[in-house]
Structure formats: structure tokens, C-alpha cells
Amino acid sequence: MKAAPVRGGLVALCLALSVSAALGHGDVQPQPVDTAGLAPLGETWREENPYRGDTKAVAIGDSGFNQNCARCHGLQVISGGLAPDLRYLPVGKEGDEYFVERVRHGAIINGMTKMPAFEGVLSQEALWAIRTYIESKHEE
Numbered sequence: 001m002k003a004a005p006v007r008g009g010l011v012a013l014c015l016a017l018s019v020s021a022a023l024g025h026g027d028v029q030p031q032p033v034d035t036a037g038l039a040p041l042g043e044t045w046r047e048e049n050p051y052r053g054d055t056k057a058v059a060i061g062d063s064g065f066n067q068n069c070a071r072c073h074g075l076q077v078i079s080g081g082l083a084p085d086l087r088y089l090p091v092g093k094e095g096d097e098y099f100v101e102r103v104r105h106g107a108i109i110n111g112m113t114k115m116p117a118f119e120g121v122l123s124q125e126a127l128w129a130i131r132t133y134i135e136s137k138h139e140e
């Protein structure tokens, strides 16, 4: 009789652990980003941010970033140390090329998904809006 609550507690603990393990692998449902109002970009990936400096793209990217990237890269792009601090990504085309390569393919290191690939998950418009937002937070 006395063992029953303990067993229940263990089941709850195991569930909690498997949930946090899933989070650790970045296995979280991506959140759709509403890009209405931004110029459509078509299928071909740009090498340079077509929205740089656009205030609407900054606002859309703010919400897109905070829903899809902040849990690893930190709210307001201020990293808590889990993943690189994106405020220091280079500005302009150099940073754009690096950014788009990374977000399309993610980061798989020694077979572990450190960052999920976002190609086919978020639209090109959403990802460039997020880049516009990140660049608006740039620090030297």
C-alpha cells in the first residue's frame, strides 16, 4: 500500500525527464510566422537580406524570433549561454550569407541536433524578417 504513491511519483519524474530531454534536442513545435505585408520572395533563396532596415520586417521578426529562436538564443537576442549570442553576428551581406546558411540547415554536431534546420519549416520571408530583427539588435 505504501509503495503506490512512490511509484506514481517515479512515473511523473520519468515523464518530466523525457519532456526536458525532448526540449534539449530542439524537438519543439515550430511556431508559424505571419509575414503578411512583406514583399513575397518566391522559391529561390537570396544571399542578401531584401528587408534590411524595414520597420515592418523588424516587428514581424521580433515575434518570429521570440517564438522560434529565443528558447536557445535568448529573449531579445541576449543569449543566456545555451547558444551563440546573435547580437554579434556581422551586419550586412557577410552576416546575411552566414545567417541563411545556418538557419536553412541547422547545426548537427556529432550526430546531435544542436539547432534544428528551418528550411521548409519557416518561410524565406519569415527568416529574413528574423534576420532584420537580429540586425536591429546588433552590438560591436
Ligand code: HEC
Pocket (backbone or CB within 6 Å): 024, 025, 026, 027, 065, 068, 069, 070, 071, 072, 073, 082, 083, 084, 085, 086, 089, 098, 099, 102, 103, 107, 114, 115, 116, 118, 130
Ligand atoms: C534548440 C536550440 C536552438 C534553436 C531553437 C535555434 N538555435 Fe540557432 N544555434 C543553436 C546552437 C547550439 C548553435 C551553435 C551551433 C554550433 O556550435 O555551431 C546555433 C547557431 C546559430 C547561428 C550561428 C551563430 C554563430 O555565431 O555561429 C545562427 C545565425 C542561428 N543559430 C540562428 C538561429 C535562428 C534565427 C533561430 C530561429 C529561427 C535559431 N537559431 C534557433 C541552437 C538553436
